Amino acid sequence: MGKPTGFKEFKRETAARRPVELRILDWNEVYLDIAEEKLKLQGARCMDCGIPFCHGPAGCPLGNIIPEWSDLIYKGRWHDAIEMLHKTNNFPEFTGRICPAPCEEACVLGINEKPVTIKSIEQNIIDHAFKEGWIKPCPPAMRTDKKVAVVGSGPAGLGCAAQLNKAGHQVTVFERADRIGGLLMYGIPNFKLEKHIVNRRVDLMKAEGINFVTSANVGFNIKVADLRRDFDAIVLCGGSTLARDIDVPGRDLNGIHLAMTYLPMQNKTTLGNRIPEREFINAKGKHVIILGGGDTGADCLGTAIRQGCKSVQQFELLPKPPTVRVQDMPWPYWPMIYRVSSAHEEAAVPTGHDVRDFAINTKSFSGENGVVKKLQGIRLEWEMQGSRPVKMKEIPGSEFTLDCDLCLLALGFISPEPEGPISQLGVKLDQRGNVLVDQNYMSNISGVFAAGDMRRGQSLVVWAISEGRQAAVGVDEFLMGRSDLPKMKLF
Template sequence: MGKATGFLEYERECAGEIAPKERIKNFNEFHTFLSKEEQRKQGARCMACGVPFCQSGMTIGGMTSGCPLNNLVPEFNDLVYTGNWLQAYNRLKKTNNFPEFTSRVCPALCEKACTCGHWGESVTVRDNEHGIIETAYEEGYACAKPPKVRSGKKVAVIGSGPSGLAAADQLNQRGHNVTVFERDDRLGGLLMYGIPNMKLEKQVIDRKINVMKEEGVEFKTGVNVGVDVNIKDLLKSYDRVIMCCGAKKARDITAPGREAKGIYFAVDYLSRNTKSLLDSNFADGNYVSAKDKNVVVIGGGDTGNDCVGTAIRQGAKSVVQVEMMPAPPVERAANNPWPEWPKVLKTDYGQEEAIAVFGHDPRVYESTVKEFHKDKKGNLTAVTLVKLKREMDEKTGRFKMVTVDGSEKKIPADLVLIAAGFVGTEDYVVKNFKVSTTERGNVATKEGSYETKVPNLYVAGDNRRGQSLVVWAIREGREVAKEVDKSLMGYSYL
């Protein structure tokens, strides 16, 4: 374990942050990380619990508790404390292909299940992970390590998001020849275009992909499989094919006036913004601007928060974030005990910036958009919000949100960003690949398997499980790789 009395001697210290009014001047990553010596103290705080929930990845109360990748957290915390950075890196890499991503964008389920956090402040697991991987790059042991033997088997991976990259990385290390097809012009999937630069600077993605290229993975960008390449031809050319196409079919808002100009899906808004930033530092104008506009963001999750932060950086006149559900409590409720995921109020970076700029939290709870208003030219001018309340549905026995009569409120809006989540795989992907889908719109697989009804065609990530976290995508990528490897070789040690 870390230092036996470390959790008593040292207070929790996280990476620092540049002040909100300063960091909104650009799209750069805004965290300032601890020194190695300070990070070692944080590693010392780990209690090496008899039952480490941090690494469990269990489902408790319908929510994941602990790391879905089953990272052996107490082990690498101890190695951080003792300064054995190489061993810490080797331990972490056994379960996590991409700590450079997860240490920046994961909501740290491990920390929420930390025993230390049950009684006080949890261990800074995510920051320790960041320290491990960045030290590995600094010291040169995160370099390319190509497999010494090749199997002669060929695998195609469609999509270069975290699940596709994880599958490709695993199968390549096993010795198979892997080709990754990406329809966009840059690699990374939603990591590249769906997550803003201030959360994940894109050179971090490029750095890892360059290592994978050196290790033998082949990447092809600008290729939309099913459109540019026939899936039947791909199945003939490769021994196995893995779909990791994501779940980019966005959930829409069907209120009157939806056709007004100035309403965008969040994923399109964020993607266009990031692409323009990377292509030309916004000089090309190929992005949706929030400058001097009244912005309404529909949706309260991570994507909604990213829209808030992006709009503020663009110079929005005002920002309102609409959430259907009630505001969660500030502290755990009695019916939400540790080690369940804490359903408590979280004020993320975008909301912090809105508070700093506008003087108030942008979130409006228990509300939805009842109507979009437009002028004679069809441009959005305002939205009508309506309050919601929770009621029992007598037919299903479940609670649902219903509108409150007379609670309508009209507010100005020049730009609406719909961040209401996703409803499954895009229709053209399902049609072109000739796969079946579940009731939730995800690609269906054989029971207990990652294989689809199409022989030798597998699926993983959001494509299979629906919109989820990066850590779940990596886990699915690792698991589908093992199944594909076993189908090719008759056994697998992945």
């Protein structure tokens, strides 16, 4: 431990965000670089606490060895730090930017102080390594004669493919979109994750021998029977893409869209795709209402602001959460507290207040000439058990009507799409509609595996990477009878 008293001497300091008035003019990342010396001091804040909950079950799903690389950064041993980081995480440039950092909420220092800036340190380790030219293709020294098809190129698919390639198998990743990356490419806005960062990693994986096939919709233009014939194993790593909708009068009006219809269009345009104006969903000059208070809703918020919306509001069905941990949110578990993202900060600048409103139920939409113009809502009162809402009722007389030219539904996701490989392969599903697998991530069909959102339901990018890595162990054992790939017990 480099600085035993570091956590007493140095305050938590994260990278600054670019000024709001500048960053909303472009699609570039929000955060500025942090000086190397400042980052070293942040690494010194790690307590060497003895039982590091940050990489335990409540912290990092990848099992990142956080105290070790925090100490290495304090000592200026950057090359050793990236070696340590890559032992558990294939893509720290992704998680360092878009993970909500459950590791920080599980930090022992966070019990009574502000936790270590784990996420910032992680991102800077990998960014420094790329800058120094340390990250180079590392194809396996030997190849097996086994072929594996990975369906889906999101974080689960990429994580699985990377590990299976390290084991020497010939891996082909099938992606139905026109670019590799899944959620990383089209679901997450550029201002949170610039796409050249995704492409940089994909190019490395190609150089390591992984084959990528785009515009390959397995179960449709790519036959499942062909994959079963040509590959020794199949891993289903598609997302939980069946979106939750809303069933109220007026839902069929034009101008009401699912978030994952809206967000990819802007990403494609930023990347140079040409989308006809009549098809492009644009918030410019419109009164925008976003239904759903999660990360996807915040992504819609930041996108609508950059497109030049006239006004924007974000409604959440649940009540406003507390600002700090309460009794039924014990450390080290993730607390459901009130948070302010960069998008919420941007929205508050012109209005002077948070554009979010809580405990709101949408009753109906109304419009003119088939286009939405108004949203009718009502306020709710929630019966609570501690911090947990259990039963709602409408507040009489609290009805309201608001201008609404564009409504974006960011209400979460139900399950993977049942059509395509799921139905054609005949894999069993659990009660939530996710693929049911055993301890080795294999389904009821021999040689067919599943990981990520398709197995566990909608979750974090860091969970998806972890799932992909663990499924790769199961595939390797199935193909070779044993595996030397690192394994964590996540079930």
